Amino acid sequence: MATKGSNSIHRSSSRPLLDLSKAEIQGNVEEKYPTILLPNQSDDLSHLALDIGGSLIKLVYFSRHEGQSTNDKRMKILKDKLGILNGNRRSYPILGGRLHFVKFETNKINECLEFIYSKKLHCGGWESHHSDSTNDQNAVIKATGGGAYKFADLFKERLGISLDKEDEMDCLVAGANFLLKAIRHEAYTHMEGQKEFIQIDPNDLFPYLLVNIGSGVSMIKVDGDGKFERVSGTNVGGGTYWGLGRLLTNCSSFDELLELSQKGDNRTTDMLVGDIYGTDYPKIGLSASTIASSFGKATLENKELEEYRPEDISLSLLRMISYNIGQISYLNALRFGLKRIFFGGFFIRGHAYTMDAISFAVHFWSKGTAQAMFLRHEGFLGALGAFMSYEKHGLDDLMVHQFVERFPMGAPYTGGKIHGPPLRNLNEKISWMEKFLQKGTEITAPVPMTPPGTTGLGGFEVPLSKGSTLRSDASALNVGVLHLIPTLEVFPLLVDPKMYEPNTVDLSDHSELEYWLTILSEHLPDLVDKAVASEGGTDDSKRRGDAFARAFSAHLARLMEEPAAYGKLGLANLLEMREECLREFQFVDAYRSIKQRENEASLAVLHDLLMELDSLDEETRLLTLIEGVLAANIFDWGSRACVDLYHKGTIIEIYRMSRNKMQRPWRVDDFDAFKERMLGSGDKKPLPHRRALLFVDNSGADIVLGMLPLARELLRRGTEVVLVGNSLPALNDVTAMELPDIVAEAAKHCDILRRAAESGGLLVDAMTNTLDGSKEKLPSVPLMVVENGCGSPCIDFRQVSSELAAAAKDADLIILEGMGRSLHTNLYAQFKCDALKLAMVKNQRLAEKLVQGNIYDCVCKYEPAY
Ligand SMILES: CC(C)(COP(=O)(O)O)[C@@H](O)C(=O)NCCC(=O)O
Ligand SMILES: [Mn+2]
Numbered sequence: 001m002a003t004k005g006s007n008s009i010h011r012s013s014s015r016p017l018l019d020l021s022k023a024e025i026q027g028n029v030e031e032k033y034p035t036i037l038l039p040n041q042s043d044d045l046s047h048l049a050l051d052i053g054g055s056l057i058k059l060v061y062f063s064r065h066e067g068q069s070t071n072d073k074r075m076k077i078l079k080d081k082l083g084i085l086n087g088n089r090r091s092y093p094i095l096g097g098r099l100h101f102v103k104f105e106t107n108k109i110n111e112c113l114e115f116i117y118s119k120k121l122h123c124g125g126w127e128s129h130h131s132d133s134t135n136d137q138n139a140v141i142k143a144t145g146g147g148a149y150k151f152a153d154l155f156k157e158r159l160g161i162s163l164d165k166e167d168e169m170d171c172l173v174a175g176a177n178f179l180l181k182a183i184r185h186e187a188y189t190h191m192e193g194q195k196e197f198i199q200i201d202p203n204d205l206f207p208y209l210l211v212n213i214g215s216g217v218s219m220i221k222v223d224g225d226g227k228f229e230r231v232s233g234t235n236v237g238g239g240t241y242w243g244l245g246r247l248l249t250n251c252s253s254f255d256e257l258l259e260l261s262q263k264g265d266n267r268t269t270d271m272l273v274g275d276i277y278g279t280d281y282p283k284i285g286l287s288a289s290t291i292a293s294s295f296g297k298a299t300l301e302n303k304e305l306e307e308y309r310p311e312d313i314s315l316s317l318l319r320m321i322s323y324n325i326g327q328i329s330y331l332n333a334l335r336f337g338l339k340r341i342f343f344g345g346f347f348i349r350g351h352a353y354t355m356d357a358i359s360f361a362v363h364f365w366s367k368g369t370a371q372a373m374f375l376r377h378e379g380f381l382g383a384l385g386a387f388m389s390y391e392k393h394g395l396d397d398l399m400v401h402q403f404v405e406r407f408p409m410g411a412p413y414t415g416g417k418i419h420g421p422p423l424r425n426l427n428e429k430i431s432w433m434e435k436f437l438q439k440g441t442e443i444t445a446p447v448p449m450t451p452p453g454t455t456g457l458g459g460f461e462v463p464l465s466k467g468s469t470l471r472s473d474a475s476a477l478n479v480g481v482l483h484l485i486p487t488l489e490v491f492p493l494l495v496d497p498k499m500y501e502p503n504t505v506d507l508s509d510h511s512e513l514e515y516w517l518t519i520l521s522e523h524l525p526d527l528v529d530k531a532v533a534s535e536g537g538t539d540d541s542k543r544r545g546d547a548f549a550r551a552f553s554a555h556l557a558r559l560m561e562e563p564a565a566y567g568k569l570g571l572a573n574l575l576e577m578r579e580e581c582l583r584e585f586q587f588v589d590a591y592r593s594i595k596q597r598e599n600e601a602s603l604a605v606l607h608d609l610l611m612e613l614d615s616l617d618e619e620t621r622l623l624t625l626i627e628g629v630l631a632a633n634i635f636d637w638g639s640r641a642c643v644d645l646y647h648k649g650t651i652i653e654i655y656r657m658s659r660n661k662m663q664r665p666w667r668v669d670d671f672d673a674f675k676e677r678m679l680g681s682g683d684k685k686p687l688p689h690r691r692a693l694l695f696v697d698n699s700g701a702d703i704v705l706g707m708l709p710l711a712r713e714l715l716r717r718g719t720e721v722v723l724v725g726n727s728l729p730a731l732n733d734v735t736a737m738e739l740p741d742i743v744a745e746a747a748k749h750c751d752i753l754r755r756a757a758e759s760g761g762l763l764v765d766a767m768t769n770t771l772d773g774s775k776e777k778l779p780s781v782p783l784m785v786v787e788n789g790c791g792s793p794c795i796d797f798r799q800v801s802s803e804l805a806a807a808a809k810d811a812d813l814i815i816l817e818g819m820g821r822s823l824h825t826n827l828y829a830q831f832k833c834d835a836l837k838l839a840m841v842k843n844q845r846l847a848e849k850l851v852q853g854n855i856y857d858c859v860c861k862y863e864p865a866y
Contacts, residue, residue: 047061047062047142047387047390048060048061048062048116048121048122048141048142049061049141049142049143049144049383049384049386049387049389049390050141050142050143050144050145050147050148050163050383050386051143051144051145051171051380051382051383051386052106052143052144052145052146052147052148052150052151053106053145053146053147053214053346053382054106054146054147054215055105055106055254055346056103056104056105056106056346056379057103057104057105057106057109057112057147058101058102058103058379058380058382058383059100059101059102059103059104059112059115059116059121059383060099060100060101060102060380060383060384060386060387061099061100061102061119061121062097062098062099062100062387062484063097063098063100064097064098073761073764074740074761074762074764075761076761077760077761078760078761078784078785078786078803081760081761081782081784082722082784082786082803082806082807097483097484098481098482098483098484099387099481099482099483099484100481100482101377101380101383101479101481101482102115103379106147109151109154113154113155113158113159116159117158117159122139122141122159122160122161123139139159139160139161139162140161140162140163140164141155141161141162141163141164142163142164142166142386142387142389142390143163143164143165143166143386144165144166144167144168144171144382144383144385144386145168145382148163148165148166149165151163152165166385166386166389168382169218169220169228169230170226170385170389171381171382171383171384171385171386171388171389172210172212172218172220172344172381172382172385173210173220173222173226173228173385174225174226174384174385174388174389175377175380175381175382175383175384175385175387175388176210176222176342176344176375176381176385177205177222177225178384178385178388178395179375179376179377179381179384180200180202180205180342180375181200181202181205181399181400182202182395182398182399182400182402182403183376183377183400183403183405183482184199184400184403184567184568185197185376185567185568186200186375186376186377187200187342187373187374187375187376188373188374188376188564189359189371189372189373189374190352190355190356190359190372190374191356191359191360191363192356193352193356195564197564197567197568198373201498202399202400206222206223206224206227207221207222207223207336207338208221208222208338208339208340208341208342209221209222209231209329209332209333209336209338209340209341209342210222210228210342210344211325211329211341211342211343211344211345212344212345212381213237213238213325213343213344213345213346213347213348214237214238214239214345214346214347215237215238215239215242216233216234216235216237216238216239217233217234217235217236217237217238217325217328217345218230218233219231219232219233219234219328219329219332221332221336221338231332231335231336232328232332234324234325234328236321236324236325237321237325237347238254238321238345238346238347240321241254241257241317241318241321241347242254242257244317245257245313245314245317248305248310248313248317249310249313249314250310251310251314257314258314258318258349258351258354260310260311260314261311261314261315261317261318261353262311262315262353263311264309264311264312264313264314264315264316265309265311265312265315266291266312266315266316266319267289267297268297268308268309268312269294269295269297269298269308269312269313269316270291270292270293270294270295270296270297270316270319271291271292271293271294271295271296271297271299271300272288272289272290272291272292273286273287273288273289273290273291273292274287274288274289275292275296275297275300276292291319291320291323294316294319294320294323295316295320318353318354318357319357322354322357322358322361323357323358323360323361324361325343325358325361326357326358326359326360326361326362326365326372327361327362327365329341329343329358329362329372330361330362330365330366330370331365333366333370334366334370339370340371340373341362341370341371341372341373342373342374342375343355343358343372343373343374343375343378344374344375344378344379344381345378345381346379348374348378349378349379350374350376350378355372355374358372359371359372376479376567377479379479380479395484398484398486400798401488401489401490401798401799402484402485402486402487402488402799403482403483403484403485404482404483404485404488404799405480405481405482405483405566405567406480406481406483406577406580407480407481407555407566407577407580408480408481408580408581408584426544426585426586429547430543430544430546430547430585434546434547434550480566485789485799487789487801487802488789488799488800488801488802489799489800489801489802489804489805490797490798490799490800490805491797491798491800491804491805491808492805492808492809492832493808493811493814493831493832493833494797494798494829494830494831494832495830495831495832495866496830497797497798500797500798500829501828502570502572502794502795502796502797502798502825502826502829503570503571503572503573503824503825504571504823504824504825504826504827504828504850505570505571505824505846505849507563507569507570507571507574508563508569510563513559513560513563513569514560515845516571516574517556517559517560517574519640519843520552520556520574520578521553521556522640523638523640524549524552524553525549526643527578527582527590528545528546528548528549530590530591530594530637531544531545531548531582531587531590532544532545533593534587534589534590534591534592534593535587541587544585544586544587545585545587547585548581548582548584548585548587551581551584551585552577552578552581555577555581559574570825571794571824571825572792572794572795572796572820572824572825575638575730575792575793575794575820575824576730576790576791576792576794579728579729579730579731579791579792579793580791583728583791588729589729590729590731591637591699591729591731591732592729594637594699594732595699595700595732595734595738597700598635598651598699598700598701598732599699599700599703599704599742599745601650601651601652601700601701602651602655602700602701602703602704602705603704603742603745603746603749605652605705606704606705606708606746606749606750607749609628609705609709610709610712610749610750613625613709618679619675619679621713622675622678622679622713623664623671623675625709625710625713626671626674626710626838626860627659627662628659628705628706628709628710629702629706629707629710629817629838630662630666630706630838630839630840630858630860631655631658631659631661631662631706631840632655632658632698632700632701632702632705632706632707633697633698633702633706633817633818633819633838633839633840633842634654634655634658634701634840634842634856635651635654635655635698635699635700635701635702635732636697636698636702636731636732636818636819636840636842637698637731637732638731638732638793638820639819639842639843640843641842641843641844641855642842651700651701655701655705658840658856661856662858666857666858666859666860667841667847667851667852667853667857667858667859668851668858668859668860668861669860670860670861670862670863671860671862673862673864674836674860674862677834677862677864678717688714688717688718688719689714689719689812689813689834690719690720690810690811690812691719691720691721691722691807691810691811691812691813692711692714692719692720692721692722692811692812692813692814692815693722693724693804693807693808693811693813693814693815694707694710694711694721694722694723694724694814694815694817695724695788695795695814695815695816695817695818695821695822696723696724696725696734696739696817697733697734697793697817697818697820697821698731698732698733698734698818699732699733699734699738699742700732702734702817702818703734703739703742704742704746706817707723707817708742708743708746708753710815711723711753711783712750712752712753714813715752715753715756715780715781715783716752718781719781719813720781720782720783720784720810721756721781721782721783721784722784722785722786722807722811723736723739723743723783723784723785723786724736724785724786724787724788724804724807725737725738725739725785725786725787725788726787726788726790726791726792727787727788727789727790727791727801728790728791729791730790730791730792730793730820731793733793733818733820735787736785736786736787736788737787739762739785740757740762740763740785743757743762743763743783743785744757744762744763747763753783755780756780756781756782756783757783758780759780759781759782759783760782760783760784760785761782761784762783762784762785784807786801786803786804786807787801787803787804788800788801788804789801789802789804792820793818793819793820793821793824794820794821794824794825795816795820795821795825795826796825797826797829811833812833812834812865813833813834813835813836814831814833814834814835814836815835815836815837815838816835816836816837816838817838817839818838818839819839819840819841819842819843819846821839822837822838822839822859822861823837823839823841823846823850823859824846827850827861830863830866831863831865831866832865832866833865834862834863834864834865835861835862835863835865836860836861836862836863837859837860837861837862837863838858838859838860838861839858839859840856840857840858840859841853841855841856841857841858841859842855842856843855
């Protein structure tokens with residue numbers, strides 16, 4: 001096993017240069033960095049890279065989306081107000097690209113070629129740019145693995161592409177470095193069946209030992225990007241397990257052999273300490289069940305191979321090889337003083353028992369001072385590395401907060417297991433989901449979980465539970481699609497972004513997880529009804545609705561069995577997953593008509609409400625406004641209890657009932673502290689806040705009769721107001737795109753709102769008049785709208801839109817409204833500015849757990865700047 005000196009990644013320049021022909025400036029030419037359209041340039045828009053191994057082909061490809069343009073004038077004014085210089089990046093909704101991870105069996109290479117062809121990945125992925133097929137002839141694709149040589153001619157012949165070979169070791173390291181720096185829940189430990197995600201600080205990653213277990217094993221000391229050395233290895237690896245296993249058991253595939261091991265009992269083959277001593281050997285810390293000699297028992301008995309169970313042989317082999325690799329790895333880590341050891345390669349395949357065995361060996365020999373870690377994308381290190389070797393893909397500098405991982409369903413090639421034909425369009429995806437209905441519960445069937453204590457503390461012991469309880473979790477869907485959103489930023493007003501945890505409820509508590517998964521499952525029929533109705537109840541929408549329900553149920557079933565399947569799970573992830581799943585089946589806005597109807601009904605009574613408010617003194621008005629926000633937060637189509645209420649009354653009736661019940665003290669009641677900050681006490685009048693960010697929640701009464709009147713009060717007191725709305729729809733939440741029209745309607749009833757909206761660039765028509773000089777120019781504090789970067793009922797402040805981050809720089813007050821944004825997430829979040837968290841608790845269990853109260857209790861939590 002030769003070692004290799006330090007390497008630096010070779011960046012070949014195989015990609016064609018930019019094609020600037022017919023280039024033109026798109027959008028506003030006056031902007032400092034206008035968008036330049038390159039109609040003839042396509043290669044930079046999509047990439048594909050391959051790792052062609054002996055058993056699997058791994059593909060990583062990037063797809064990019066066109067954004068929708070928005071109202072330029074409105075955006076320009078907003079940017080001026082917020083001081084955003086770079087004017088070319090944004091449009092609603094968020095722009096971005098996606099990194100997809102796909103696997104094929106190498107012996108089904110034709111499916112892989114067909115997939116590449118159907119997605120046009122061989123010519124940049126953009127059909128419209130490649131009507132001329134002669135372009136395809138020049139395409140060069142990065143590839144690594146032995147198959148990059150073996151199949152080069154086939155790729156040329158069938159797709160007209162040349163494979164540009166990248167060194168395998170370079171790729172492994174580049175892939176691992178990228179994952180460990182960019183993906184939040186990439187690395188995890190796996191001890192006795194328990195998976196725990198480890199947060200790696202990207203600034204404190206190096207040095208580490210990367211152990212790649214393929215047919216053979218490479219141990220690589222990694223000191224930085226492109227800086228590594230193969231310090232050791234062993235010829236006893238995955239190939240040894242599979243090769244010996246095949247000879248000894250007649251298994252026909254690696255997976256079959258691995259599965260067999262799960263039913264094995266190694267006491268029949270291994271010589272244990274107890275076999276030699278008849279008891280434990282406590283002096284040197286060995287229990288009777290410790291393996292003294294793998295397969296040693298075969299020397300004591302006069303038995304033929306056929307007399308041993310293949311299951312036992314497979315388990316003994318697996319343990320022998322895993323322990324050996326774990327031990328050698330630890331010794332190498334010790335040799336170079338490395339604290340971290342990451343294991344990857346096809347041998348591991350996310351297989352619980354293999355990981356437990358390796359972890360045990362590292363733990364045992366290091367006496368608990370070292371820990372084995374595994375990588376969720378372990379099978380894709382090489383392909384990712386090949387992908388990273390393209391120049392100018394722009395991914396090098398991206399950071400954790402700019403990636404969002406999502407788990408689409410019905411895309412059978414994402415994830416560990418290959419379980420379907422290549423899907424080209426939504427129709428095929430739906431048919432594929434339908435098949436599962438016919439076949440029963442193939443993907444929704446409970447998957448047995450690994451119970452704690454599979455290896456036992458004494459180590460090398462017989463698993464406590466045998467057979468089906470030792471499962472591989474390499475089944476589908478534990479690797480998602482990585483959305484790259486370069487414009488996402490960490491919210492600058494977080495006191496401590498490193499310590500920030502968005503989720504309030506800990507779903508690692510199994511009863512909590514079960515409760516919330518059940519809630520979501522029970523809500524599903526109603527949601528499907530709404531989604532189908534939002535599209536006119538067509539046959540097509542019904543089909544998609546069914547497919548959505550099946551896909552989402554499958555996600556819930558998978559998570560019930562394996563909560564850590566998609567990384568660390570929180571309620572915010574679950575609620576976002578539901579929205580993403582709807583979008584996957586092309587339900588763009590399931591509550592569209594409900595939102596519209598509620599907006600109209602609420603706007604009709606806004607004038608009366610404002611008159612009533614204006615008749616009150618300052619103090620009563622402030623209290624009435626906060627009551628109004630809390631009362632109107634009852635309009636929540638995501639809460640079971642609220643939806644039941646709506647079947648019993650009209651919007652206005654429910655709103656009045658809710659307001660009448662607003663008796664103080666609320667369950668959490670910091671109103672007096674907030675009032676003092678706003679109005680002062682005695683003669684002392686405090687300075688108004690400079691700028692308030694209002695994180696609005698639901699459409700209808702919530703925004704129109706709750707948050708807008710509160711915004712108006714702040715504006716009246718001289719505080720700039722930024723309404724922060726969702727980038728994409730989620731339940732009945734109001735989106736940033738919908739807000740300007742709602743404000744425009746509300747402004748018809750109110751001068752304060754109108755002037756502020758004009759000043760903030762929200763009333764474009766009125767603004768045109770003003771700019772023409774035909775109207776008196778009235779100075780006013782602006783009312784603005786920004787998108788938050790999310791498409792969920794919750795908000796994760798580690799990943800917000802760049803506009804919101806820019807708006808936050810001058811803000812000294814934030815108001816978070818609703819259960820999703822201020823209870824499920826952020827209840828305990830600390831901000832550098834004053835923060836008011838307002839919500840009605842519309843779930844009995846949450847009310848009991850968080851505020852020791854009851855459903856419909858209210859929370860008014862005020863926290864001065866930390
Ligand atoms: C989805 C929600 C967070 C939305 O609440 P909101 O943020 O609109 O106040 C909430 O409705 C919820 O947690 N619903 C599930 C629990 C239930 O149905 O009781
Ligand atoms: Mn909501």
